[in-house]
Amino acid sequence: MTKTILLNFLLLLCSLTVPGTLSAKYTGAVKYYIDQENGNDNQEGTSEKRPWKTLQKVNAQVFKPGDQILFKRGGKWQGQLVPKGSGTKEQPIVFGAYGKGALPVIAAEGKFIDAVLIKNISHVTIAFLDVSNLDTGVKEQKTGPTGIRILSEDIGTISNIRISNLFVHDINGDNKKGSKEGHGIFWDCQGPKASNIENLLIENCRLERVDRNGIRGNGTFGFRNNWFPNRNLTIRGCTLSDIGGDGIVIKAFDGALVEHNKLFYIRTRAKDNAVGIWPHSSDNTVIQFNEVAYTQNDDWSNDGQSFDIDGNCNHTIIQNNYSHDNEGGFMLVISDAINVKSKMTKNSIIRDNLSVNDGNNRKRLFNFAMASDSTLVSDNVFYNNSKDSVKIEFVDLEYTGQKNVLFERNVIHYTGASSAVFSKTAKQYGRLNWKDNTFNGNISGRENLLNVINGEALLKDKDSKKYPWSLLKKLKLNKYK
DSSP states (O other): OOHHHHHHHHHHHHHHHSTTSHHHHHHOOOEEEEOTTTOOTTSOOOSTTSOBOOHHHHHHOOOOTTOEEEEETTOEEESOBOOOOOOOSSSOEEEEEESSSSOOEEEOTTSSSEEEEEESOOSEEEESOEEEEOOTTSSSBSSOOEEEEEEEESSSEEEEEEEESOEEEEEEBBOSTTSSBOEEEEEEEEOSSOOEEEEEEEESOEEEEEESEEEEEOOTTOSGGGOOOEEEEEEESOEEEEESSOSEEEESEEEEEEESOEEEEESSSOOSOOOSEEEESOEEEEEESOEEEOOOOOSSOSOOEEEEEOTTOEEEEEESOEEEOOTTEEEEEEOOOOSSSOOOOEEEEEESOEEESOSTTTTEEEEEESEEEEEEEESOEEEEOOSSOOEEEEEEESSSEEEEEEEESOEEEEOTTOEEEOOOOHHHHTTEEEESOEEEESEEOGGGOOSEEOOOOOGGGSOTTSTTGGGTTTTTOGGGO
């Protein structure tokens, strides 16, 4: 090998080992900076000293895998963010923040339906932004305003969308169910080509003052005769408060995990059906380790529960949640009309949950409506120490379409001025089975229950290291152990 060839070889080897040289050229990844105050759209935007200025400039660019689009903290952009371009699984496109201070603000102000629209792109992250869509000129926007919309339209499948560390707030949509409701974070699938979303992650977001829904999606392809569900949803670590209608609705997903979220003051303005967390037209849903509290029902209408297993669902598990002070109750289990589009809700498991002072306003804890098949309610604690003289129907059976319902190893303890009552008919109670449950305190009508195998379920069997049983001492319930 000549000296010239050897030298060239060594230079090439060095270039491969210097960070940010050949690798950057290979990936094409670029960092773009947007500064609302000091930016200029005529600049290249690739350094903090020469940033872009406007959303219009960002929206006109088709980004490539690995690109980062960073908004300066403390800045405010009035308008809509509509990213273009898809990343890859290894190199997603990231929209985020740089600098110090408050989150960058994207404020649609009612001039756009969506403050952020992620349409027909994949492998994209949206993080560390303050997103709102408040039209101060009207009480309620009738256009279906959203903070973040993930839209798969006439394309097939989009995948790997991550929504992280956002503050989504002040969206004054319509609170009437079935209208063009407002949403905080919303996934949407439209045709005519069957389209869906795979691998959607929503994490560590805060949502406040949203009308009508906090986090949910549509069900265009969630009907059984047109079944093309979304797949693999995770919602975790989010906090929702002062939500006009529903909190978190898992819609048209096969495989959803909803965990470690906190929901406070749900259904604060809606006058129709709304619940803290619930699936609809979804299979294989797990809802666990959440705290749901103060869901409202001050008008004796339907719902207002912390949880619901709704129509057209199969294999739902609701476990290890802490539910307290929800005015409408703890749990609803229901089917919609059962036909070729919508099958009976079945194979539901409700276990290891702690319910405290739920149902005081609506005066019921459980509600079974319409028909359902195979519901197991096991190893839960239902506790009420209300100072109000309230009689709560423990299981409200609106119809007699339930099959294979088993209450097993639950602790039912009512103390103080509150009491649990069992006042339904033998025909209704004939649909339920009871095994090894513990009834303590103020209980009336227990003799009305049928299909009872007596036994004991004790708090001392609970693992105090596991949520929510780690809360027993704090709640002063450990004396029952």
